[in-house]
Amino acid sequence: MISGYVITFHTHYESLVCMRSLEKSEAAQNGAIAVKLIPVPRELSSACGTAVKVTIKDGGIFGAENFTNIERDEVxxxxxxxxxxxVGK
Structure with a gap:
């Protein structure tokens, strides 16, 4: 079972825009997810160095389809x- 997602980006600006967008989402507002900026784990990429970590809280439902409109590198x-x-690009 997945615990969440890590999203990588081409630029720091894209990571900040994504984080702010996800923080305003209904899922974040009702506590189903937690959103945080993190350094990109070395085993994933060296892209811009900043990633967004989305942790799914207790039984919350949040899928990769929520990232389709976000300018990103990989999920x-x-x-x-x-x-x-x-998951893909």
């Missing part, structure tokens, strides 16, 4: 063990 899922899996 990865992560599980409780910290294993990353690419």
């Amino acid at each position: 990865f899922t992560f599980d409780a063990a910290g294993k990353y899996t690419a």
Whole structure:
């Protein structure tokens, strides 16, 4: 079961825009997700160095389709063990 998503970007600006957009989403407002800027994990990419981590809270429903309108590089899922899996570009 996935715990959330890590989204990488080409620029720092894109990561900030994404974070702000997700923070304003209904899912974040009702506590279903937590959104945070993080350094890109080395095993994923070296893109711009900044990623957005979206953690899904207790049984929340939030899918990769929520990222289709976001200017980004790649989307990865992560599980409780910290294993990353690419979802796609």
